[in-house]
Amino acid sequence: MAMTSNRLYLLRALYDWICDNHLTPYLLVDASGDDLSIPYDFVEDNKIVLNLSPSAVRDLDLSNDYINFKARFSGKSMNVYFPVGAVLAIYANENGHGMFFQEEQQKVAVDKESVSNSEPVKKEEKKEEKKKKGSHLKIVK
Amino acid sequence: MAMTSNRLYLLRALYDWICDNHLTPYLLVDASGDDLSIPYDFVEDNKIVLNLSPSAVRDLDLSNDYINFKARFSGKSMNVYFPVGAVLAIYANENGHGMFFQEEQQKVAVDKESVSNSEPVKKEEKKEEKKKKGSHLKIVK
Numbered sequence: 001m002a003m004t005s006n007r008l009y010l011l012r013a014l015y016d017w018i019c020d021n022h023l024t025p026y027l028l029v030d031a032s033g034d035d036l037s038i039p040y041d042f043v044e045d046n047k048i049v050l051n052l053s054p055s056a057v058r059d060l061d062l063s064n065d066y067i068n069f070k071a072r073f074s075g076k077s078m079n080v081y082f083p084v085g086a087v088l089a090i091y092a093n094e095n096g097h098g099m100f101f102q103e104e105q106q107k108v109a110v111d112k113e114s115v116s117n118s119e120p121v122k123k124e125e126k127k128e129e130k131k132k133k134g135s136h137l138k139i140v141k
Numbered sequence: 142m143a144m145t146s147n148r149l150y151l152l153r154a155l156y157d158w159i160c161d162n163h164l165t166p167y168l169l170v171d172a173s174g175d176d177l178s179i180p181y182d183f184v185e186d187n188k189i190v191l192n193l194s195p196s197a198v199r200d201l202d203l204s205n206d207y208i209n210f211k212a213r214f215s216g217k218s219m220n221v222y223f224p225v226g227a228v229l230a231i232y233a234n235e236n237g238h239g240m241f242f243q244e245e246q247q248k249v250a251v252d253k254e255s256v257s258n259s260e261p262v263k264k265e266e267k268k269e270e271k272k273k274k275g276s277h278l279k280i281v282k
Contacts, residue, residue: 001236006158013154017147095142 007101008084012062014099015052015090023092024053027067029082036082039073047088050080148242149225153203155240156193156231164233165194168208170223177223180214188229191221 018025031038032046042048050071052060057069057080068081091098159166172179173187183189191212193201198210198221209222232239 001164001233001238003162003164003233003236003238004158006155009154009158010151013150014147017145017150021144023142023144092142092144095144097142097144 005085007087008062008065010099010101011067011084011087011090015062018090018092018098019054021092023094024051026050026091026093026098027052027087028089028091030086030088033083033086036086037078038080038082039078042073051093146226148228149203149206151240151242152208152225152228152231156203159231159233159239160195162233164235165192167191167232167234167239168193168228169230169232171227171229174224174227177227178219179221179223180219183214192234 015025027050029036029038029048029050030046031040031043031048038048038050051057052069054060057071060069061067065085066081066083067087068079070077070079072078087101089098089100156166168191170177170179170189170191171187172181172184172189179189179191192198193210195201198212201210202208206226207222207224208228209220211218211220213219228242230239230241
């Protein structure tokens with residue numbers, strides 16, 4: 001029995017969990033699609049990491065199939081959006097706790113992908129963190 | 142860095158996901174604790190399965206550390222409650238899609254347990270489904 005994707009539901013849940021713990025929610029997003037509005041200067045290996053903390057973004061909308069918010073990059077305000085299916089992970093920047101989603105097939109039920117095959121973001125993966133100057137969004141990877 | 146449990150966040154997310162898909166949310170609950178109010182007649186192997194669909198329960202409260210609702214069992218109304226940490230799984234009865242939580246340690250951050258080690262409820266596990274008469278809540282297992 002086909003179900004809608006649960007990725008948006010899980011994203012919202014973990015976003016609230018991370019914020020309620022006063023930590024910083026980061027999203028790892030697949031930047032290879034053609035229906036994204038993102039700061040491509042910060043894309044590396046077809047991926048971008050975005051800080052979605054309430055202090056870093058404005059007008060964050062997690063209610064639709066496209067995640068949408070405004071943020072400043074290199075001093076310029078930008079309207080950022082991307083499909084929920086492009087989100088590869090959400091985690092707390094401070095400790096890496098969160099959830100990894102498998103790459104796509106978001107048109108079908110993804111409970112298997114997003115639950116049993118999900119892995120917490122490993123702290124080690126964030127050791128290579130590289131921050132670029134002039135951005136309100138930290139870029140990791 | 143210790144975080145609160147994310148089990149309640151994930152529970153609410155998957156509850157909404159299942160209901161939005163017009164399927165029936167079932168909870169598998171560990172009945173071995175001493176801080177539960179449940180219909181013990183329907184407990185088997187220290188576990189109980191409860192139908193939490195909006196049509197089966199009243200005054201469902203998923204906002205606190207204790208899940209609380211009213212339902213009828215064998216014709217009698219009952220105020221049911223149990224700690225979130227006692228919830229072992231949430232899934233759609235129709236297809237078994239959902240999330241399994243590992244047994245306890247809910248006092249510490251449980252992202253590892255509830256995410257990477259979670260398994261979708263297997264359809265096969267529900268083959269032994271046994272319904273008892275006279276209850277608005279179907280009992281499986």
